[in-house]
Every structure is written in C-alpha cells, then in structure tokens.
Amino acid sequence: MQLTAKQRTRVDWFLTILRVAALVLIGAGLVAFVAQVVDSNNPFARWANPDAINLTGRQFRDLVVAGLAQGAMYGLIALGYSMVYGVLGFINFAHGEVFMIGAVTGAITSSKLAEAGAWEDNFVLCLLLVVVLSMVVCTITAVIMERVAYRPLRGKPRLIPLITSIGVSFFLQNFILVLLGPGTKTYPRMPEWLTEKRTFLEIQGTRLLVLAAAAVAMVGLWYLVERTKTGKAMRAVAEDAEIASLMGIDVNRVIVKTFAVGGAMAGVAGILWGLLFNSVLHTAGFLPGIKAFSAAVVGGIGNLGGSMAGGLTIGVAESLGPLVILEPLGVSGPSQLRDAVAFSVLIIVLLVRPSGIFGERLPSEERT
C-alpha cells in the first residue's frame, strides 16, 4: 500500500521471524504429510515422524467433513459476534454462553419429547420444534443480556463492555450450573436412518444435516440482512450509528434486533452441537465461543459471509491440523492439541493479516 518502507524496530524483526517461523512450520508439516502419503518410506517422511499414521483417503475425507460440520456450527455462532461487533464495536464474550443455553434447552426439550415417545416416531417434527424453542430461548437470553448489562454502558470505552461481557459469561455459565446441576445433559438417541453413513460419499447423515441446517440458517440471515428493511437499518447503524439515528432509525431497536438475530443463530448452533456431540455441559459454551470469535476475526469481523467462511476454516483447521501438520512434524498425541491449533490459527491470522482473510467491515471510526 505505502511506498515508504517503515524503519524496523527489534519488535518488528521479532514479529517477522515469528511470521516466517509459523509459515515454515506449517509448510514443513504439509510437505512431510504429503511425503508420507506419496511414499511412506521416503527419507523425509521418516525423518519427520516415522511413527505417524498414514491417513487413508477415506479418513482424510471424514476429517474434512467432521471439520466442516463443526466449522459450520462455529460459523453460526461467529455471526452473532460479528454482528454485535459491527454494530456496537465490542466483543460480546457471553455469546458463547447463549449458544450453550441453546444446546441445554435442546437437551432438555428433546429428552422430554423422547420420554413422551414423540422423538422416535416423529423425529423431523420434534427436531423442528426443538430448534424453534432453542432459538426462542436464546433470543430472549440475548435480548435480556443486552438490556441489563450492555445498554447502560453505551458510549463507554470499549474495554468496559468487554469486561462486563466476561462477567456475564461466567454468570450465565454458573446460572445454568446451579439451576440444572453439574451433570451432563444428554440428547436422546438419534434415529438410525440419520446416524448411518449415507451412500452419498459415505458421509454420516448427522453431519449432512448439520451442514444443511447451517446453510438454511445462513441463507435466512442473508435474506434478512440484505433484503429487508430491518437489515438495511442494521447495516446503516453498523456504518455510523449517530447518522443512522439522524435518519430516523431507532438505534436501540436495531441493536436489540441485532442481539436477537445473533441469539437465534446461536440457538440453531446449539442444536447442531447437540446433534454432533449428543451431550452438553454448562461449560460447553466457552471454548466454542472463543473459537467462534476467532472465526469471526479470521473471516474479517463485521463481514457475515466471512464469518461463515472463517468458521469453516477454523473447523477444518482444528480437525485436520493435528494429524496433517503436527503429527508429521513429530508431535505425539496431536489430537489433544485441537484447541491449541484453533487458537494458533487466530494468532497466525492476526500476525499475517490483521484484518482477516476476507476483510473487515467496520464503522468508519473503528478502522485504523
């Protein structure tokens, strides 16, 4: 962009070394992986990690699909972070907890439905009901959260609502803990026709369902933001809240709607978590929340399509990264490092391209 080269300080050199080292490590891992796949006796492969399991094509594909499914879930959560960041300019840490509340709502309602015998007989209808309920509960949670904790802080320095949201996050987590107890909340068994591997590329049905649901939610959101009056108001407030209010837009209403829509998306994501993992704990929201925020940053915060893409990136990276990059490099027990990989993606992206892969869309004064 700029013609003038910046004089480099020691910190800049250090950062450059870090960037290069990260990229070299990733590259070396990939090369080692490819070397193994091509010929497991090749000297480079043996030098890198002789014990590495050679992934079969099928395992590789399963990993990708699992990553995509989980990434779609992250993407849905990331939308909430991204929209709130776009409109209010702060990270709503507690958004992950909204997602967890969705998953818990789903667990409770679906097991009640299973007790009543409806889950097995009428799965599709029940699932729809559970999704809608979870969306409603999450929307209400998000709106109350905005009203109680964030609205009074409008206009304060951005770190203040951020710290508040950390408090809200731990409050909600433990709110669920003390009300519902420390036990795991489980989903009832999914019907067999869903869990078996479908003939279509032999992908597990649940994962297909998760991807499809995420796609539907995404399209709905896209329609809302790009094609309705509400969406236009949201975009206007995201661009410049003050001017939007001068144009007759009720900024408070728009912010509430933003939280509501983000909450609804988190509600859908909560059910997807239930479908993928079958059980949920009160702590289930925090890490996915942070990863989803990472996804929003990776995709470019404020950019809705970017959020979904970032989610998929993080999902695939944490699913593939350990086995494709870390294991060939000689890391033992790489699957334990999934979370570390997800965080590393965030750090590397921020080091290499601070405005995210797809570019951020922020109000004018946030841009630097």
Place this chain on the structure above:
Amino acid sequence: MSSPPMLEIAGLHVVFGGLHALSDLDFAVEEGEIVAVIGPNGAGKTTFFNVVSGMVKPTQGQIYFEGRSLLGLDPNKITARGIARTFQNVRLFANMTVLENVMVSQHCRTRQRMLDALLYTSRFRREEEQVRARGKEVLGFFGTRLTGYRFDQPASVLSYANRRRLEIARAMATSPKLLLLDEPVAGMNPVESAELTQLIGKLRDEMGYTIVLIEHDMSVVRDISDRVVVLDHGEAIARGTYAEVSADPQVIEAYLGRAADGN
C-alpha cells in the same frame, strides 16, 4: 540560504481510500520562523500535521527535518528528533495531574532505567528532580494559571482555555525545536486569545522555537505569522505574507466561494 531549511517537504501525497487529503505539497520552514497554515475545513491542514508528526504515513513524497529524512519513523522517534505538536481537539492525559502531563512528555529526554527507580539510585532522584523542575518551569510560562495547587489537579478539571495552555506546555516539555500548534486559540475568548497570541510570539522570540500553526482566527494569523500557506483540497494554493495572501483572488474564492456554496 546556504544551510537547508529546518523542515522541508517535497511532493507530499496522502491518499485515504481514493480521497486525496494532500496532493503534491511542497513546504519549507526556516529556523526561527512562525508559519501559519490556513484553509477551509477539510483542506488537509490537520492531515499535514499528522504526517509531519508521524501519526499518518504519507503515500508519496519526502519530509526532511534538519536535513534528515523523517520517513518511516515512529511518532516517538520524530518527537525525539525535536518536533512536538498539539491537537485540535485537545487530547490531554485527562486522568493524570497537570504536572504529570508535562513530566511524561519528557520521556524521550530522560534516560533512567527501571532498575534506577527500583533501587532509588541517586541518578534516579536527580533526574526526577530535574524532570519535576523542568515541568514546573514550562507550566510557569503561562503565569500562575497552571501552577501552585493546579500541579496536582487532574487535567480533566481544567477549564477549556487552560487545557489548551497545558497542551502547549506539554509539547514544550518535550524540548522541541519545532512546535506544531493545531488551532491554539480555538474556543478562547478574545482576551485569552490575544494573550496567547502574545505568548506564541514569546515562544519564538525568547525560547527560540520555530513554530508552524494552524489557525482559523485571522487576527491571530495576521499578528504573529511571518508567512502564511493556504491549503485547499489538499493543495497549497497560495503562500506569502499575510498581506499578500489575503489579497490573492484564489484564496478569496476558496473561502468565499465555499461560503456561497453553503448558502
């Protein structure tokens, strides 16, 4: 004429996303001058200060200070070279005391290490004393307005005019050679404004600073500036003494033409 000017700017361009905030600006300031930069709102005056103080990187062009290029230097390095500035929308360290405000801006002129502070060495004590004394000295430049019990008051309780004065004091405390003052009398009443104008003259005559100031108040510009540069749409449309510039038809158009549009 033999020695290079104190500040020399050649072919400076600044582009923000397609908008030319400054285009092809040439500019020079000789040591001991007071140069006023004027122009309608949005003409690029503050951008010009931002570029010189290193807060905005130019898209193209050269900036020399005392014959050495400033390009690519961080703002703190530029301050260390001897350029200090004030801000149009007063930006003091509001929650620090008046004295701390002028003490912190001596950062680049002091050398104490953390270890000195921890061990409370004599070097540390001596330097703290000096920093404090120098801080009181620059505050004393404005009479008793910023001294006495004001030393320990947070900057946020000061009156608007006093905040402007403290901004100048804070810039002076960095021991600069060149002072960039961004609308120093904005928001002051005529008496305060006249008094500050006189002080700015003293800054040059007695303290030996070279001064570039942005100002909308033409009486101030007339009273103290040796030369005036007029910016419009990021371009220098006129330069010369106040009398020359104020008679320039292009300048009149830039101001009045704009005003006519406004109606």
Place this chain on the structure above:
Amino acid sequence: MTAVADPMAASTGDTVPETVRRRRVLDQNWRELLKVGAILMVGQVFIALSGMPVSFDRRLIIDPILSLGYLSLLWLPLVVGYAVGREQALEGMMAYTKGGREVLAGAITGVLGNLGLTLLVVGITHFDIRDPLVNWSPQLLELLEFEQSVWFGALIWLGIGAATGAAGGGLHWVGARNRRTVITVIAAVSSAAVLESVITDLAQGFHIEAVANWLYAPKRGLTSPAAAVVAGATILAVNAISALRARAAHRLVSAAEASPTESGSTRGGRLSPRRLAGFALTVAAVIVLPLFLGRLTNELLANVGLFILLALGLNIIVGLAGILDLGYVAFFAVGGYSVAVLTSPGSPRFSPEMPWIGALFIAMLLAGLVGLFIGAPVIRMRGDYLAVVTLGFGEIIRILLLSDWLSGTFNGAQGIINIPGVEIFGLTTVRGFEPRSVLYLVLFFCAIAIYVSWRLENSRIGRAWMAIREDESVAEAMGVDTVSAKLMAFVTGAVLGSFSGAILSAKVGSIFPHSFAIIVSIVILVVVIFGGMGNIAGVIAGAAVLIGVLGGPNQPGLLQEFAEFKILIYGALLVWMMLQRSEGLIPSVRRARELHTDELNQDAWLRAQADEADDASNPGVLDGQGPRP
C-alpha cells in the same frame, strides 16, 4: 437498578401542587412497582432454585434466629425495597420528603417479589420438575414452609416480603445518617459472623478463648447476646467516627477558605510522616499477627497473599498500562512449572534438583521471556483483540502442559509431585504443612511486589504506562516509546506472576495443569477491578475480601458453603462493578480525583452539614462546632 430508570415518569405523572413536599401514601407509580416486583420475583425464585438457601441453611449468622440460607432469601427484597423508593434528584425537579409512601412502595414490591416464593411452595407441592431443575426438591419445600404446612409457608413469605420490603423503603424515612448506621450495623454483624473462624483462632492465640466462646455458638455463628453487643458497639463507633469526620471536614473547609491557593505538589512517591507511621504500624501488625494465628487462618492468609501477588502483577498490566490481558495465568503457570521441574526429584526428563531460590531466578527469567514472547505479537493489536489473543495464549500453555507431547518434561495430567520446600540458607524449610512459614514467605514476596509497584508507578516508566492507558497515540506523539513501554509492562507483570507460581509449587508440593485454567485469569481480573484498577491498596483489599471470604478458583475461603456459587458471584460482581462503579472498591486517589474531582471535599462538607441538621433534633451527640450556613 431499574427502579430509577425512569425518574421523569414519577414526576410528570402527578399534578400535586408544588408547595406540597410530602406525597400522599397512595400516590405511587404503580407500573414501576409492578415491573420491579416482577424482576424481584424472578430474582427470588432464581435464588431459591439455585440451591443457595438449602446449602447455606446450616451456616448460622445469629445463633438460633437467622441462618445464611434464610438470609439469602431476605436480602434482595430489602435492597429492592430500598431501590424502588430511590429517585434521581435532577435539577429543576421537585425533591420530595420521603416517608410512608416509600415504605408502602417497598412493601408492595416485597410482596410481589415473594409471591414468587409462594408460588414456588405451591408448585413444589403439586408438580415434580426435578429433572431439569435439580433444586426443585423436598428439602427446599421444607425450608420454605418452615417445616410447617403448605399454607403457612405460602402465606408467611408474603408477610416476610412485606416486612423486608417495607424495611428497605423505611431506610429512606429514617434519614441519611441513621441509614448509614443501620447499614453499618448489618455489615458489622454479618462480618463478625463470617469471621468466626479467624476470630476464634486469634482468641486462642492470645489465650482469650473465653471471649470467642461467649461470642460464638460453636460453629454456628454469633450468639444472640453477642450480636446485640456487636450491634451496639457499632452504633457507638459510627457516631464517634462521624463526629470526628465532621470536625475534620469543617477544619478542611475553613483552612481552604483561609488560604485558597495552598501550593501542593508534595507527591512523587514520598510519604507524609503520618502515613509513614500508619504504614509502619501495619507492617508491624502483619509481621507479628501470624504468630498468634492458627493453621487454618494462616493457610487462608497465605492463599490471599498468593492472589495479592498475582493481582499486583496484573495490576501493572491492566491497571497501569491499560492492557487487558486475559491470559495472565500463563505467567503463574510458567513460575510454578519452572520451579517444579527444576527442584523436584520427580520431574521426568530433566531434574537438576536445584534449591528453590536458584529455581526462582530461572523461573523469573523464563517468565520474563514468556512475557516478551506473548507481548511482542499482541502489543500492536487493538485492545479487544489483544484480550482474546492473550486468553488464547493462556489456554495454549495449559494445553501444552497437559499434552502427551510434552509429558516427557511436564508429566501431563499426572503433574509433578514431590516438590521440596523452600530452604532458607539452611536455617529453616518452608513447607506446605507449616502454613505460618508459607505465609511469611508469601508476605516477603508481597512486600517486594508492593515496593516494585509503588516505585514504578512514580517513575518514568510508570508515567509512560499511565499515558498509554489514557491515550496511546498521543502518548506516542509525546515521545513515549509505546512498544517498549508496553513490553516492559508485560515483562514486569510476568515476573511478579511467576513469584506466585513458584511459591505455589513449594507450598502445595505438587503441581497440575488444571490449576491454571482460564478462570484463574478471570478471578485475578475481578480482584483487580473490584479493588480499583491502578491502586495498590485497593488491589490488596480486593484480594483480601474476595479471596478471603469467597475463596480463589481452587482455594476455599471463609464461607466454604459458597464453593459452588463463587464463580456465579464473581461473574455477577464483575457486571455490577462495571455498571455501578467502574472505579472499584477503593478508588485510587488518582481515579477518585478523575471521577469525583472536587466533589470529594464538597461531599465531606455537605455530609457534615446534613449530620448536623440531623443532630439539631437530638443535640448532645455532637456539640455543633464549625460554621453553619
């Protein structure tokens, strides 16, 4: 609270002539009452269903009368009853005399709120939804019914609601001064009850067990006569102190009138003789007291001290330099694990079995390096990104410590055990089973941390940090090298954090990755914020109150019953602090000035005036000195 959300509605709605200063009792803002009552109802039902009443029931505050369990259901109506009568006095608005109207408002909200408990009693008797709601239990029903019948339980709560709500509203009626007295008495009695184990311990140390025996029913809180005596003593103390305060305020004001331009600038890191004397006394007390304390209290204080150390370190990063570091636990972990690996004979790959002090120096060095390594990539980021990335770094370090990959060095989830104690020049060994020696060790390092914070705050680097906190780009334009100043903040904070980890290793004798979860960072942050960012005394007080009473993330506090609720409370506290008073418990002098500026003096003066106005009706407590308006 929301009670004051709409002050205009209260004033615009009524058409009372302006001369009437006291409103009619029935002249209420009914919609507001209904709203607040509904919120209170939700709150009360949540508290009941959270399990607090049942699990606190065995902890008594005043021996036969009041348990912490019932207290948990009583305090909210009282507070809300008070809040609903509060009005923001805006300029140009009529200020009304408070009275029966406020009492009624409080009573109504109290009844509405406790209607929730009534419904709960009826609900638990008729339905069973224990499946999702674990505390929808017969025990809760029993407690709510006072072991009587359903109808008794259902009705008594309405009565209790009316009484507590009315009491809350009544606080408006009694005047500011009595209100303060009542609140102080409540605080004094409850803290006396909470401090039972410490005071008993102390009494044993001084061989005056009789006092403790008289004060407390064994393990059951204050005895009723003791509670009465504590209350009485508090009332006397409050009166005496407010009299002294009033005198001081008068003196201050008249001094200010005499010489309006007193020259200041005595600051800069030096203490006045009076503060120095107070400081010396505190130090002496801190050194002597542990000798008279028992194991439990010393252990508790050692935990508090560890968190003081951590909080002081984070205070440099967050409070002074304004960098929101959510991964501070990383430095704690680095300190702990370095010492563990270097001193323990049981560390797997590398076990030089160094003495603790040598290991400490290496731990400091490593922590400093980790500080640089984490700091360098993040310092150029936006403040909020920085928060998430540091949090990520903290997690990465914990995951790595836990992983099989590095288990050759750190032993994964099994952790490192058999860490020897601290040998001090062959004189004595500090071990976990001697809490007193640990406490002295902790105190020594706290002293170092306090000294470091205090010296740095009033130095070149400290001023640079504050300037960065205020406005980073201006700080840079004023010649502050922000990058290196911020890095120094990270490194200093990291080194202070590593002290705490090193002590923890030696104290516990073993170390596990799960001690270094995110929640530790968050609790330290709450301590710093609760105590007042950037303020050393506040941070110490914050740690003492929070960690001492509620406990740390893995350490019990005085109220061990709170164990499962403490993170809930920490979360709520953080939100409340941010909403109500972002300056913290004890605002630092600096922050107090920035937030209330001149008003502090004015406040003291006004309060003295108000107290005197109160006294006009009952002279004798204070013989009205000083100027009168």
